Structure formats: structure tokens, C-alpha cells
Amino acid sequence: xxxxxxxxxxxxxxxxxxxxxxxxxxxxxxxxxxxxxxxxxxxxxxxxxxxxxxxxxxxxxxxxxxxxxxxxxxxxxxxxxxxxxxxxxxxxxxxxxxxxxxxxxxxxxxxxxxxxxxxxxxxxxxxxxxxxxxxxxxxxxxxxxxxxxxxxxxxxxxxxxxxxxxxxxxxxxxxxxxxxxxxxxxxxxxxxxxxxxxxxxxxxxxxxxxxxxxxxxxxxxx
Numbered sequence: 001x002x003x004x005x006x007x008x009x010x011x012x013x014x015x016x017x018x019x020x021x022x023x024x025x026x027x028x029x030x031x032x033x034x035x036x037x038x039x040x041x042x043x044x045x046x047x048x049x050x051x052x053x054x055x056x057x058x059x060x061x062x063x064x065x066x067x068x069x070x071x072x073x074x075x076x077x078x079x080x081x082x083x084x085x086x087x088x089x090x091x092x093x094x095x096x097x098x099x100x101x102x103x104x105x106x107x108x109x110x111x112x113x114x115x116x117x118x119x120x121x122x123x124x125x126x127x128x129x130x131x132x133x134x135x136x137x138x139x140x141x142x143x144x145x146x147x148x149x150x151x152x153x154x155x156x157x158x159x160x161x162x163x164x165x166x167x168x169x170x171x172x173x174x175x176x177x178x179x180x181x182x183x184x185x186x187x188x189x190x191x192x193x194x195x196x197x198x199x200x201x202x203x204x205x206x207x208x209x210x211x212x213x214x215x216x217x218x219x220x221x222x
Contacts, residue, residue, distance in 0.1 A: 007136065010132055012130045016047070021040075025116055050153060072118075140187070147205065150205065
């Protein structure tokens with residue numbers, strides 16, 4: 001009989017879907033950003049983590065990358081790249097942050113509004129296909145051994161995408177630890193404090209693994 005308190009390790013795959021919305025200049029990007037779904041904005045900030053690539057991402061969101069390489073606006077790209085969605089669990093706040101950065105640029109240089117890009121920006125959104133790995137963590141101490149064995153897409157699902165699903169906008173691991181009462185309150189707080197946006201999934205996995213090993217090596221600080 002399965003332990004009802006066990007943590008079920010899930011994995012996921014990303015399916016990318018076109019929205020039909022495109023932009024060829026900054027004005028069109030702005031107008032589309034005002035009305036595109038929050039799921040699309042989320043995808044363009046986080047979806048790249050699940051996209052296979054041979055090199056590290058130059059920018060952590062697709063808007064900054066397009067502005068830099070297609071509009072040739074490096075200063076604006078840096079401003080957009082500085083927007084950290086990990087500091088806000090409200091996608092509408094992130095939408096407004098992007099629009100404010102763009103509006104500031106348009107106030108500075110009106111010609112940026114209509115300057116054509118080298119290629120269109122295509123608004124996409126992603127659909128996660130989630131499946132059960134059949135692996136179970138019976139107790140919190142299992143995190144130290146099992147986290148290094150998790151796929152990067154499992155890390156994404158449980159540590160990043162979970163923030164859209166868990167009631168208090170935390171990750172699945174923190175939520176599970178809280179089911180044991182206050183025993184692992186300190187560890188849960190340390191997990192919540194990790195900002196995943198400026199790291200790769202493999203780096204996040206390594207950081208989590210090191211945290212769990214150190215914590216449980218000291219006896220779980222019960």
C-alpha cells in the first residue's frame with residue numbers, strides 16, 4: 001500500500017503552440033503584450049529552460065533576446081533581461097513591468113517605435129505534458145540522495161512550474177516538507193528563498209542537491 005505522505009516524482013515535456021500573434025517592431029510588440037495571454041508571457045520567460053540548446057542562453061527571456069538581435073537595441077534588451085519573474089508570482093505584474101520598460105524606451109527615442117526588426121517576434125505558449133516517474137520519496141531525508149537523480153525537467157516541474165499550482169505560490173518540495181509540521185521549517189524557508197530565474201536547470205538541481213546534503217548531514221536540524 002502506497003504511503004500517502006510519499007512525494008511522487010513527476011516529469012514533464014513541453015509542447016510549443018503558436019498563438020497567431022506576431023510583431024515586426026517595438027510598437028507591435030507592445031500592442032500584443034497588452035492583450036496576449038498570461039500563459040504566453042510565462043512561456044517566453046520560463047519555457048526556454050526546457051528548450052534543448054548547445055550553449056547557455058544569452059538572455060533569460062525571449063523578449064530581451066529578440067530586442068537585442070532583431071531590433072539591435074542592446075540597452076533596451078538589458079533592461080528587459082533585468083525583469084525577474086521569480087520576484088513576482090503575478091503574471092499581470094510582470095506584464096506591466098515589461099510595458100513600463102518599453103514605454104520608457106519609446107519616451108527616450110520615438111524612432112524605436114517603428115524601426116523594423118530583422119525577423120518577426122512570434123508569440124507562443126507552452127503546454128506541459130506531465131507524467132508519473134513512479135519514483136517515490138518516502139521521507140524528507142530521501143531528497144539528499146534522489147534530487148541529483150531527477151531529470152532537469154522534473155526540477156522544472158516541481159521547483160518552478162509548481163509556483164503556478166501551489167496555493168501559497170511556493171514549490172512542490174517546500175509544500176511537501178510543510179506536511180511534516182514544523183520539523184523542516186528551516187529547510188522549507190531556504191528553498192523558498194532560492195530564485196531560479198538566473199540559473200540553468202542543471203545549476204538549480206546542483207544547488208538543491210547541495211542544500212539537501214548539507215541539511216540532512218547535520219541531522220535535519222529537527
